[in-house]
Amino acid sequence: MHRRDIFNILFKGSPPNELDTAESEPVIETPAYLINEGTIPFFREYKSLSEDVEVSILPQLINYEFVLKLGAGHLETPDGLSGISLCLGIKDAGLPALKEITLGVNAEGYLFIGDLQSKSKIHYDQLIADLQFIVEVKPQPHGKSYAKLKLVDRIGLTLAVLKSEQFSQENWLGVIRLELGQFHFLQLEGRSAPEGNQLLTTNISEY
């Protein structure tokens, strides 16, 4: 007889005594940032992003996991590698000033997020072709965030990865600005609460 069957017989008709304790019972629940029932997908693409166009990460997005994809290329200049740098989380006057986030690949061929730099150098030949930067940001407990920056080449091979937990979710909120380099496109993908619905009706041609 299986252990399960033995216990079924033993406990039949005799529920275990309930403990009498003043302590509150431990509660197990799914963190709010992982509950996305009722939310709606958010996707927006910006073409031919130039330095004078500003794009924002919106308050609705930072409550859930979101992804930025940036198509880039032509990092080669007559003087060598130019690097690419993107600044995120630039706050306007209505928001409290927080540390901004810079990320990208530097002229030496290393990925970076803020102060953090990847250990392995990306080969020069890989950086002069078309590339895609993918930034995945996942909310963590206590308002923190987990960010992963991936560099993917034109055929879809991941060339390098850098992860960071140095920023809060609030840090990501705000304007995105290109500090160095050129991008072909920028995609922003995530989820938003239903009240953020009107964002989806925005005509992307205005960007």
Add this chain to the structure above:
Amino acid sequence: MNRREFVRTTSLTAAALTVLPEKTLFANYAGEKLKIAMMGVGLRGQNHLALILKRDDVELVAICDVEPRMLEMAKAMITKSGKPMPKIYTGDNYAWKKMLQQTKDLKSVLIATPWEWHKPMIIGSLEAGVKYVATEVMLGITLQDHWDVVQAAEKHDAQVMMLENVCYRRDVLAVLNMVRQGLFGEITHLQGGYQHDLREVKFNDGIKPYGGGVEFNEKGFSEAKWRTNHSVHRNGDLYPTHGIGPVAQCININRGNRFLKLSSFATQSRGLHKYIVDHGGENHPNAKVKFRLGDIVTTTIQCANGETIILQHDTNSPRPYSLGFRVQGTDGLWMDVNNSIYVEGKSKPHQWDNAKEWLDKYDHPLWKKYGNDATGAGHGGMDFFVIHAFIESAKRGTPTPLDVYDAAAWSAITPLSEQSIELGNETIDFPDFTSGKWMNRNAVFALNDDY
């Protein structure tokens, strides 16, 4: 008896023909015969050659190989079959190009050469106007190779079918039948792999194809001449398609589903060095070789519809053969290692059923129809079905049931797993070789008893 045992215990010359049934398939075939040429007639190629020679709907017009010993074996098989001797191309590594240039109205090519030759031979065939190319498993070496083949197939509007024979294994097809009939509920998790002690494939004495020594590369024979070198220089799942092909069919990969992400881990590399020391001594020159391939490589894949897949590559250690399949859903599962099935509501609670009764009950229509014809064909009959599917597609001018997108997605696991390990076991993205077409493509594989 597997291929290795078979070849070891039988005279190498004209071996494969002797086990196939005498009956000819499509005898008195009245339609136009399919002209086919073969690149590579080594031991694997000879398995296919035997099947081709048994068919009266195919005309073998040319063969090509650089190994005189293999060519002699192939010629002996052809002579024994009573079929006309095809034109022979040999002499250098590019004799296949000459074959493509000189063979008129060639409709199909079958490639059974070392992995690194598959991509150039496939693309070379397509550029020569061949519309149906069958290639032994592994589409290419690098990720770029896989894209090159996909783009060439699209450019020339041609079919490239990877001969992934395990998709046609009898139990695998029965389980696919069960999956399609909803026995296991919604599929959530799958496992497979290539768990095969290849030490006597990777090393031999330079004379026999399997074992007897610790030689490889120039001093080796057959697969040891080229395959072992991949274990020296690469660390990843070097042979994923036997494991991934069958499970990919269960969840419609490239047809409503796709691989999204992958991560791989490798153990330390011990088995191949130990084998050399145990069988050749510490002072054998090959004992100094550093093998990069971990003894066991484990890869996890996440799919667009939520399923997870675990693949294992295990070829350097002593162990019995097993592909380690597991197909699991919300209502039950199949595991081939313990030969068991469990279906909630039909099996006794918390107890395995012997898989045989289920597999017999859900035997696939293809096996019901062609089981006798497949008897004696390579790898338990699977080779019959994969060749049959290719030839029937080419004869009818229809898409092959396993296409270039399947081939690329399954085979690309190798370079992607290498990259994941190289990056410290990072989870990396899986490219979409269909460029979005996966969302609207329908399943075509083994939907009936045709091919």
